[in-house]
Amino acid sequence: MQTLDNIHHNLVDFEDYFPSMITRMGNEGFIWELCNGFRLLMDVEKGLITFESLKRNCVLLGLHDLRDDELVCMLMEGDLDGDGALNQMEFCILMFRLSPGLMDYGSKQWGVDELEVMNV
Numbered sequence: 408m409q410t411l412d413n414i415h416h417n418l419v420d421f422e423d424y425f426p427s428m429i430t431r432m433g434n435e436g437f438i439w440e441l442c443n444g445f446r447l448l449m450d451v452e453k454g455l456i457t458f459e460s461l462k463r464n465c466v467l468l469g470l471h472d473l474r475d476d477e478l479v480c481m482l483m484e485g486d487l488d489g490d491g492a493l494n495q496m497e498f499c500i501l502m503f504r505l506s507p508g509l510m511d512y513g514s515k516q517w518g519v520d521e522l523e524v525m526n527v
């Protein structure tokens with residue numbers, strides 16, 4: 408069984424990318440990029456990220472080294488309302504959880520209000 412910690416090890420480069428993106432783009436630009444990432448990964452018809460859409464599109468986010476069980480783990484970890492797919496809010500929260508550096512940065516810079524803004 409994969410854990411989020413295992414996925415961390417596979418995503419070290421990916422994680423480290425986030426804080427530098429915020430520095431470069433600012434908070435609003437970064438949130439826009441996160442939402443953009445969600446749209447790249449989602450199933451267009453459902454408006455949600457499903458296992459199938461994640462598997463098909465994860466190359467776009469540099470996640471091509473992830474195995475099926477790791478993708479399933481990400482979906483399970485991120486799925487807060489139990490519908491088996493990720494909506495935009497769940498995706499953004501998962502991205503924060505996958506990036507300890509970002510979580511640390513975000514907790515200093517952002518409040519709950521900013522996170523709720525993403526849930527449009």
Ligand SMILES: [Ca+2]
Pocket residue numbers: 485486487488489490491492493494497
């Ligand atoms: Ca869900």
